[in-house]
Amino acid sequence: MSPFDALRKNLTVRRPAAGSYVNGRWVEAGQPTELTVKASVQPASTEELETLPEARRTQGVYKLYSSTRFQSVQENANNPDIVVIDNDDYEVMSCQPWQNNLINHYKALAARVQPA
DSSP states (O other): OOTTGGGOEEEEEEEOOOOEEETTEEEOOSOOEEEEEEEEEEEOOHHHHTTSOGGGTTSOEEEEEESSOOOOTTTOTTSOOEEEETTEEEEEEEEEEEOOSSSOEEEEEEEEOOOO
16 A cells, blocks of 8 residues: 555546447447556646646646556547546546656546546
8 A cells, every 4th residue: 555545535436448430430449447546646736737738728627646557538539438436427538657766657637527
């Protein structure tokens, strides 16, 4: 157990099943998998917001620090993880490793998904 576990809270993550393109259209392959991860949740800084597409900067963005690697829009645009924070859905926009051999973790940016 990490000394920072007390600073982390349990979050629900919905990880979409792998899909594929069929005749040029994206087809989902099944139901998402739900998992619980521990993460530190903090508001994103102005500098971090600048790394996101302009339309996502005003929707509410959090940075997440976790030992769990998240699937992000940057690496898999069709199947990013959805993280539930305070009953709102947040799409993982980026996830970077911070492997310094002191406290290895991942830093992710997650933007709120607007209801359809």
